[in-house]
Amino acid sequence: MKPVNKIVAALLSVALLATGYDGFSQGAQKGDLSVNISYFNVNNRIPYVTVNVKSKINGRFQPIGGIPLKLYLDKDSTGTFIGQVVTNEKGLAWANIPPSVKKEWDSSTSHTFLATFDGNKQYETAKADLTVGRAIVTLKVTDDKSITASVFEMKDGSWVPVKGIDLKIAVKRLGGDLPVSETPTFTTDSTGQASADFKRDSIPGDVKGNITLVAKMEDNDQFGNVSAEKVVPWGSKFVYKSTFNERTLFATRNKAPIWLQLIAYSIIFTVWGILIYLVFNVLKIRKLGKSV
Known part of the structure; x- marks a missing residue:
């Protein structure tokens, strides 16, 4: 093969390898996230929302931590921004309804909570919404x-x-x-x-x-x-009784129940007794072997 042909073949090989690499990297698909919102209000105090993020991995939904989410009330705008949260290792995050959206909160009998994720190298963009009445x-x-x-x-x-x-x-x-x-x-x-x-x-x-x-x-x-x-006040009164100096299962070793100590020591003596008996028998067999 002529040198020129060798150079052309090498360039074509490099080009094909680069194309294949680009195709492989582009073919790697990002994961999809499942985002769920829940609304909570206890004793008519400051309400709050929780966000649960999961992804299907190996056929099962697993919690995904470290996902940043933006939360809004009714619409995606500055005036209705609740806050930005990041999911923990259990895929959960939460935020109180801030005073900055109180006017929007009081203006309607029902509201829609929005959660948006902008995507990253691992997961596609995702969003969720939840509409609740007051x-x-x-x-x-x-x-x-x-x-x-x-x-x-x-x-x-x-x-x-x-x-x-x-x-x-x-x-x-x-x-x-x-x-x-x-x-x-x-x-x-x-x-x-x-x-x-x-x-x-x-x-x-x-x-x-x-x-x-x-x-x-x-x-x-x-x-x-x-x-x-x-x-x-409808429950029975709790009266604490200290058992520190009494023999209980949760006490120190010298305060363990007698029956428990007897069982433990019996097991120890039995095991060591069997071992000593076996050693003596081995020595006896060895002695008999030398005398033959």
Whole structure:
């Protein structure tokens, strides 16, 4: 092959390799994000929104952290900007409704929350929206341990009762809410009210016997997550009793229960006894072997 032909062939090979590399890099597709917005209002205080970001990886949706999102109220503009958030390792982020959008908030009976992601090297742009009506939940109790929860929505400048809303009326606990009775949910009537009787008389409270009641609607299609809480002295008083100097499972080694010590020492002596017995037998066999 002539030198000129060799040079031309080399240039064509380089060009083809470069084209193939560009095609490969362009063919690498970015991932798609799933963005979900939830609205929360507790005791008719400052409402807030949470954003949950996931992506389908290996056939399963996984939370995606480190995703910056811009949040808006009703429209994408400076005056309705709620804030910018970044998802944590669980794919969650949240933001309170700031005072800067209070005028916009008060101007309507329903609002649409917007979340936008501008995209990066790994994921395509994404957006989500959620429309909710303005609503509140109130909670009243009586001395005979009767509970009444009411739901109101903003309509024509005033709060009006809402019928047919499913509510959970429960006691707040660390591991989750415990229903106040055997009925898990209650539905509001034409007056927007739902009533329940408290049947958890033996439930532990704080040192004064206080517990926290909660009435909430969860993931409601119209109003989102709205709840009310109230502290009542209906629990049994918690009296702390120190077991520091007593024999318990959670005490120090010298305060362990006698039965537990007996079991532990028995296991130790049995294991070591078997090992010593085996050593003696090995030595005995070795001695017999030398004498033969």
